Amino acid sequence: MSLQGLPDFFQPLTTSDNCIYYPYENAGSFAVLPRSLEVALRTDGYADFLLELVRGETPALTPYGLLNLRLQPQYEMEAALTTLRDRYPESRVEPAVFSTGYLRLLPIGDGVDFPADIQSPMPLVWNGLGNVRFSLRLSSDSAMLLKNALQQETFLWTAWAEMEMAGVAPRLPLWVRFNPARLLRVLNSLGDSERRIARVDLENFFRQEVHLLPLEMIGEVQDTVTFAETMTDWIRTHFGEFVPAPEQLGNAYLQLPKPEQVGDGISEWNLAQPLQTARPVVLQLNPLEAARAAVQQFGLDALVRNTVVPALPSGMLPISLLANLPRNRPGVEAVGVTLRAAPFRPFRPQAIVQTIEFKPPEDTASALFRLSPIEPPKYTATPYALLSDSQGIRKLEGTEKSCQGNLLYLNPSDFPLAFFTVEADTPLLKLTTLKGICHWQEAGIPLQRTFELSQQQPSVALAFSKGTQDATIDISAHSLQTNQIINFGTFPAKNLKLGLYSFREYxxxxxxxxxxxxxxxxxxxxxxxxxxxxxxxxxxxxxxxxxxxxxxxxxxxxxxxxxxxxxxxxxxxxxxxxxxxxxxxxxxxxxxxxxxxxxxxxxx
Incomplete structure (x- = not known):
């Protein structure tokens, strides 16, 4: 896999407004980190924030709440472009893209009785570019606490988002040789009982005198800061797993394996070789600020919904389904999930099978299983997609996953598709229509798909079967005032957000x-x-x-x-x-x- 164009983590440009990464091998645009993370707006102008209070017609259903909100990073793109053009006259910029992350809600101030289910870190699932969904099931008490917080400005909440982005580790003219088990024993001693360690603690460890490290070095360390960052990048890629912070400290954490899981022996790393790795970004935000503003302007009903579930016979299992998918997905004829409850003999000898199709933009659905009164609410879910191209329509199936309960949340990774989102912002689309062609091959057969971005359709999600490689995108900008055309270029298929800042001419x-x-x-x-x-x-x-x-x-x-x-x-x-x-x-x-x-x- 080519690393060309990925953010290069070696010596970024930093200003009071921005942190900017060079493109690896000087191919492509500079990547700009976000300044903040905020609640996005829906097309109707409301904050994309929904608190659903669910109760049953009878006491048999325990009341609960569902919090669903969409977050969007905010960037200082114009300031970044100005900074770069002073040094590199033809440079272009793009927003950094994140692959995974976690979010937790916290009270501001001491002595606040805050339920544990609200404070629990929950995964952030990125839906293409600039969109990340956060969904959390709450107890009834927690849901009512959140509802009251939307109406009371004196009750303050904050949130921490811990995210990771892909890039290329710095290259240093060094070899390091070490015993993996011995190194992990030392590193794990810096963390907690579950082998979780703050990334900053790892970097501090590798900043100490070289002769104190459990490493054999070939070459000379010229810059201890860059060496520490590089070693931490290699640890992250080969041993570490990105996990939510065990405490609300605003730090990013890795979890390391047990020494016996890697074993003794000799490992050698050539730090001069390019390595794809991941680095964290931690941002603090106030998700209730925008929600409160919407409540003041449009009323509480704009963001809070009461749902009453009708009384159901014993053994009936209602299932609410939510798919976090891109809205505009050309070439995808249908996308859905097959639910299956295996026989529960002797009380229910037949399997239950239901196929559910998701419809954009909501991509929500419901199902109802008639189980026996004594069996647990367990079932499996197999996502599927119907994908069309010049060869016709194919059905693809994802991996079956085990589920339980009456809420099923499906992420893009659950489906048998790989999505690349191409999106353009409003200032650009006021001047141009963007036309693109995506080329790729499957089984040696060349395929292509065209797309167009406009003010009416500002984004598309290009879908491929998983495992597709060497896909490329060609984009041209067509002026709305003249007959001018600017060819943006050809590049590997990836998530791409375009703005005026994407053009060297601007x-x-x-x-x-x-x-x-x-x-x-x-x-x-x-x-x-x-x-x-x-x-x-x-x-x-x-x-x-x-x-x-x-x-x-x-x-x-x-x-x-x-x-x-x-x-x-x-x-x-x-x-x-x-x-x-x-x-x-x-x-x-x-x-x-x-x-x-x-x-x-x-x-x-």
Whole structure:
């Protein structure tokens, strides 16, 4: 698998606003970490936050609550682009993508009686780009506590999100040789009884003097900080599992195996080799802030729903199903799950089988099993998908999973599909329509699928059968005002979020200008105007040159990738005539002008 284009964790660019990672092998866009994580908005303007209070018509059903919310990272993309363009004039940026994570809700302040079921860390399942679902089943008391918190501003909650992103570990000219069991015995002593250790503690361990480490080193450590980060990356990839923090400390944790699970022997790592690894990002957020604002504006009913389950005969098991799937998924004719309860002899000799299909955008459904009164509410679920392409329609089946209870939550990884989400933000889609073609092969047969992004359809999820490799995406941007087309390029299929910042033509530009003086002119000046600006004194820049200072750099901002150039003309405040503007110039080429008394001639 190619690592090209993944975030390179070696020496990121850090500013007061951003942490920015280079693309590995300088192929692709720079990755920008989010500044915060917030509750996303639904299409109706409400916060995507729902608290469902469930009770039965009879006391036989114990009341409970369901909390379901969608979170969205917030990025400072424009600030990141400005930072990069000062160093790399044609650079592009993209938001960092996360693969997994956990979220827990916590009270603010001491002495608050907070139920354990709310504080329990729950998995965050990323649904393509910029969308992450959080679902939590609550006791009735916890659900009512949350409902009251939505109405009382004095009751404050916070939340911690612990997430991981994929990237490439730093490369160092070092070999390390060690006994895995011995190394793990030392590392596990730094953690708790369940062998969970904060990543920061691992890094601190590897920062100590080299001769104190249980390692044999070939090469010299030049930078202890980078060495510690690199060793922790290798530990994460080969031994560690990302787990929620055992305490609410805002740190990311790894769980290490027991020494006897890896055994004694000799392992060698060449730290100069590229290694795909994962690094954590921990963010604090207040998920109730946006929810409270929605309650104040639209009322409590906008975010809180009361559900009454009708009385059912003994042995009836109602099942609520929720699939966390991308909404717009071209090529997927159907997606669903087959539920099966094996025979429970002698009380129920026949198996129960139901097939449920999910419909976007909600992707929710329900089922009802008639079990015997004495059997446990157990069943299996086998997700499936009908995938269409130029070869026809195929049915794919996922792995059967064991389930119990009346709530079934399915993640994208449960289905026999691999999704790559391509999404564009609103400012970009106000200027362009994006058209794309995805190419891949299955069983040696070349296949393709076209897609289009617009203001009416800002995202698509390209679906493939699991295991598909070497898929590529071609995207072009078509201006809504002119007939201009910008080819974005061809790249491996991956989750991709596009904005104006994705185009090298957009944003801040710097043009190097050099004047060639061939006569006795003591001073020469030109006026410059960005392509998309009106011809006013506020928008026109004037640069003057002399034989002693013949070169200067001019900076300007292109507000549209389709109008990224500029014009120039001779500037003479004493002249009675005004020279013509030049043709549109490229921001990616230096401007060389021959300065003479009567005119200016562009030489390159």
């Amino acid at each position: 944003g801040p530009h710097q043009v190097k200008i050099n004047c060639i003086f061939n006569d006795s002119l003591p001073l020469f000046a030109i006026a410059l105007l960005p392509e998309d600006r009106p011809e006013t004194s506020e928008e026109i820049s004037v640069l003057s040159f002399t034989p002693q200072q013949p070169s200067k750099t001019w900076s300007y901002l292109a507000r549209s990738p389709f109008q990224s150039g500029y014009r120039y003309r001779i500037y003479s405040p004493l002249s009675q005539t005004v020279s013509e503007w030049s043709t549109i110039q490229s921001p990616f080429e230096p401007l060389v002008i021959q300065a003479i008394a009567s005119s200016a001639v562009e030489t390159s």
